[in-house]
Amino acid sequence: MTSEKDIIQSAQARGRVFDAPSGHWVYRVLPNRLWPYAQLARWDRPIGWWLLLWPCWWATALAATAGARTGDPLVTVLPSFWHLLLFLIGAIAMRGAGCTYNDLADEDIDNQVARTRSRPLPSGQVTRSQARLFLALQALVGLVVLVQFNRFTIVLAVASLAIVAVYPFMKRITNWPQLVLGLAFSWGALVGWSAHFGTLGWPPVLLYAGSILWVIGYDTIYAHQDKEDDALVGVRSTARLFGSRTREALMILYGGALALFLGAFALAEVPMPAIAGLLAAGAHMYRQISVLDIDDPAECLRLFKSNTVVGWLIFLGLVAGGLWTVVKPLV
Known part of the structure; x- marks a missing residue:
């Protein structure tokens, strides 16, 4: 029987991370x-930039829907396609930059964990200098995207870099690194709103808070993949903190996220279709909890990835809510 060590060594010989998805365009094109470099940026694992993107798109759609209730016929009820595109490019670039930075900070830890030992830095496929240059290039793309927005949004987005900078080190000093990840990954809830209005308000603040709880929840599921290796090398996480009580913790986290999202929708006075999307997302979250097996790494990864469905349900609900403001008077 082929051992995990043999699989890792074979992957390194082929220039791939051992758990790289087969058939991905990165390895075909x-x-x-x-x-x-594609592995440093996780281009072969798009779930990361999708999860970074969703708070941006939610806030963009929420802002458009909130603007539609002003009665101004010139205010569109659909989110700005230009803003959606900018956030998409920015999410891919900055998620890649964040992963590259994280790998630079965690090279010593990655070298001790079976799942990450074949990554480009610990396996010697790239040097630290090459990784730093690649990081700078990705950050430059993010900067080009950022300067397309208003000044308030630029300053607001730059402020998030302090959180991004400290995140890789949190797993060494706190059981709550997922909270810091949530602070960083949810920042788009603020930026998406400010890109539309040039200011902030309570709806994006509540959306941001809800997204933080959502991130803690799904990243706790993800962290259960590595909890045994993490215990050996001293890496902390909410997966290790919650342990056998992860289901109960997820009920609180996901339930709190939904309540805060509902509060944001109420303050923005979004129509009923948006609430329907939120309820559908809640049902999906509940299913994640009900089928979760924290001792099955493959199942944890599958459930973690399924959170992009949550993103789509909430986003499409908000878009439908905006359209409803136009259709309702005609009915």
Whole structure:
């Protein structure tokens, strides 16, 4: 029987992370010499940038829907396509930059964990200098995207970099690194709103708070994959903190997220279709909790990835709510 060590060594020999998804376009389109950089940026694992993107898109759609209730016929009820595109490009670039930075900070830990030992830095496929240069290039793309927005949004987005900078080190000093990840990954809830209005308000603040709880929840599920290795190397996480009480913790986290999202929708006075999308997302969250097996890494990964469904349900509900403001008077 082939051991995990043999699988990892075989993957390293082929220039791939051992658990890299087979058949991905990265390995079919890019030349082999670029694979390590694609793996640093996690281009072969799009779930990360989707999860970073959703708070941005939610806030963009929420702002458009909130603007539609002003009665101004010139105010669109649909989120700005230009803003959605900018957030998409920015999410891919900054998630890649964040992962590259995280790998630079965690090279010593990654070298001790079976699942991450074959990553480009610990396996020697790229040098630290090459990784730093790649990080700078990705950050430059993010900067080009950022300067397309208003001044308030630029300052607001730059403020998030302090959280991003400290995140990789939190797993060494606190049982709540997922909270810090939530603070960083949810920042788009503030930026998406400010890009539309040039200011903030209670709806995006509540959306941001709810997204933080959502992030803690799904990243706790993700962290259960590595809890045994994490215990050996001294890495902390909410997965280790909650342990066998993870289901109960997720009920509180996901329930709190839904309540805060509902508060944001109420303050923005979004129509009923948006609430329907939120209820559908809640049903999906409940199913995650009901089928979760914290001792099955493959199941944890599958449930973690399924949170993009939550993102789509909430976003499409908000878009439908905006359209309803136009359709309702005609009915």
